Amino acid sequence: MAIRVYDSLTRQTRPLEPRVPGRVSIYTCGVTPYDQSHLGHARPAVVWDAIRRHLMRRGYFVTFVQNFTDIDDKLIRRAAELGRSVDDVARQFIMEYERLMDQLSVMPPDFAPRVTDNIESIVAYIQKLVEQGGAYAAEGSVYFRVRNDPEYGKLSGRRLDEMLEGVRVDVEPEKEYPGDFALWKAAQPEEPAWPSPWGAGRPGWHIECSAMSQRYLGDAFDMHGGGMDLLFPHHENERAQSRAYLGHEAVNVWIHSGLITRGGVKMSKSLKNGIAMEQLLERYAGHVLRTYLLSVHYRHPLDFEEQNLDSWQTALERIYRLWQDVQEAPAAGTLVAADWAASLVHFEERFLAAMDDDFNTAKAFAEVFDMVTATYRGINAGHAEMAKGLARRNLLAADQILRFLPDRTEFGDDRLAEVLLARRNQARKDKNFALADVLRDTLVEAGYEVLDGADGTRIRRLGQ
Secondary structure, eight states, rough: OOOOOTTTTTTTTEEEEOSSTEEEEEEEEOOOSSSOOOOHHHHHHHHHHHHHHHHHHHEEEEEEOOOOOSOOHHHHHHHHHHHOOOHHOOOHHHHHHHHHHHTOOOOOOOOOOGGGOOOOHHHHHHHHHHHSEEEEEEEEEEEEEGGGGGTTTTTTTGGGGGGGGGGTOOTTOOOTTOOOOOEEOOOOTTOOOOOOTSEEEOOTTTHHHHHHHHHOOOOEEEEEEEGGGGGGIIIHHHHHHHHHHHSOEEEEEEEEEEEEEEETEOOOOOTTTTOOOHHTTTTTHHHHHHHHSSSSSSSSOEEOHHHHHHHHHHHOOOOHHHHHHHTOOOOOOOOOHHHHHHHHHHHHHHHHHHHHBOOOHHHHHHHHHHHHHHHHHHHHOOOHHHHHHHHHHHHHHHHHHHHOOOOTTTHHHHHEEEEEEHHHHHHHHHOOOHHHHHHHHHHHHTTTEEETTTTEEEEEETTO
């Protein structure tokens, strides 16, 4: 079954068709590091980690980019409040964010660019837009001409005359049109600034992602992600910039995750209704929080209530108890003809099919819980060895993506490597050498030596 993905632009679910066979390139919008990270920041990170792991499980070589917006109005105000430099504040909260992501078993991105490290690329990007007539300079700032883009509003589903009510639409007298947005902001007293052809200043909010995605992923890439709150204006403006700059669409599929809410209201630092991750991780293990965020489909909102988190933790204990029972189980013995046995044998197939269906982690977890029930049915029917052996295999397979087991140091990465190895051996048999090369590169980057021989391929972890 092909992986199917919901595209926010076309509002349709369609097959994933990577631009380069065997490879998937992804850009997601990261945080503005001006304060502690809260649960709303964690959800898109965890969602994309599960997506990334599933793509790897299916044999794709994934390049994943997630930026940090380390220059922004909020950061500037926060630094002034604290009496510190903007760079100092940004570094502090970037380090905190990375530490928290590690506790949630989120793999680091392949590239984590900061805006302030990419000023030269951003200036060059803006300059080309000005030269092409898609943007104009005015009093030291540069603005994008939104009325030049006939598709402006298609991503967010808004009409141009409605958009002036949107957030972060600056009303400036020097603009040709009130809806034009800033690509470059003229320097203000005591604010960080960089040189440009239009005078000292700093990038606007939206231009950073267009410039950095092109720098790290090229003129076209497969997936662009972020929270639903970024549809407008951020992603709408980003799409318009990239289309004007490139002359074509940069993104194959736009993917947006639902928001974390409290009482139906978006969780955010500005509304002061966020729950700091640091606070939650003092009371709940990282794998509990991670999987709670995956317990509903990524496109659906998740209304946070601590009692719901407690209930989820209780549900996970069924999986943990089974894992403790089967950790030392041998490979499954003789199979028997029974419904519960068929459920265990075909678990991974159903689990992966759920993830193939627009990364449906909620359905994938339902398969895990059903598998736990089937295992105990087998044990109670007198087939403990077979049931436990299959359950151990199934738990390891599901944990590669969902990461729900509390201690993975002994099995997680090696199990995934074994799966990639099997895929590579099959690709070689099928004479699909391009895919075989991609899988070999993935294994090498993960720290394995790949040894090809007449009897197939073996792997060995480097340093062992």
